[in-house]
Amino acid sequence: MAPSDTVLVAGSLHYDIMVEADHLPRPDETAVGSRWYPKFGGKGGNQAVAIARAGGRVRMLGAVGTDDFGNFLRAGLRSAGVDDRYVATLSDHGSGMSVAIQDRAGDYAATIVSGANLFIPRPANAADLWSGIGLVVLQNEVSPALNLSVAQEARSLGIPTLLNAAPWRDPAPDFVELVDILVVNAVEAEMMGAGKVDSLEAARAAADHLAHRFGSVVVTAGGNGLAASRAGLETIVLPAERVKVVSTHGAGDAFIGAFAAATIQGERLKEACQRASHAAALHVAGKSRAAAV
Secondary structure, eight states, X not given: OOOSOEEEEEOOOEEEEEEEESSOOOTTOOOOEEEEEEEEEOHHHHHHHHHHHTTOEEEEEEEEESSHHHHHHHHHHHHHTOEEEEEEEESSSOOEEEEEEEOTTSOEEEEEEOGGGGGOOOOSXXXXXXXXXXXXXXXXXXXXXXXXXXXXXXXXXXXXEEEEOOSOOOOOHHHHTTOSEEEEEHHHHIIIIIOOOOSHHHHHHHHHHHHHHHXXXXXXXXXXXXEEEETTTEEEEEEOOOOOOSOOTTHHHHHHHHHHHHHHTTOOHHHHHHHHXXXXXXXXXXXXXXXXX
């Protein structure tokens, strides 16, 4: 039997068009940008690449179109060392894409067009897909049906599932029961009924609240840091590292990548959070390898 040392990421792939401007435009405003450039993206793709950059073995389940965007995305996966054998190429749907605007402070806003990400097919040979998998990572940029199906199969095989509940959508009760590790930011935690998260103490309360539903929970609170909780076992509070912000774009995905790599490598919750927090800090400061992808 193959060792269970590989992470399966089932998720989105987006061709990101990044625009830099002095400020984010208001409604009805035409802002003038300073430059634009293409970037590999999609929460699923970003997290898969971040896992590989953090030293983890990773396999991607996703889909692209028969277009230049799809070629770019597949090349990005391969150059990072991600197994892309289960990324389908669909002739009847274009690749996913997004347009993101980043201001001088490093904050950003984005709009995505999902395209092929909403039509990811299940591979014909499921045994090959699951060979060696020890952890599943999901997000909410693909269809709820795909997430549910993957989580159900993971549970049947005894494989834990990590959900990064971004972007926010209300999870179905049968899906909640299949999530072993939940990672959310302050806004997502509040939308899940955990209250406003504007401090480390609030993050701790939110993590404890959500742990009763999900078991292990990590609530990230931006520049404040994070809190993690395992229901009835432990609560961890970790202040953020202080760095000069270059860009916050993709910091959450860098966090998930390092956290998943640490988890598949056998690190405990506290150590995985520390490693992930450091990776996110490096990313925000523009010093990580993943920041260049």
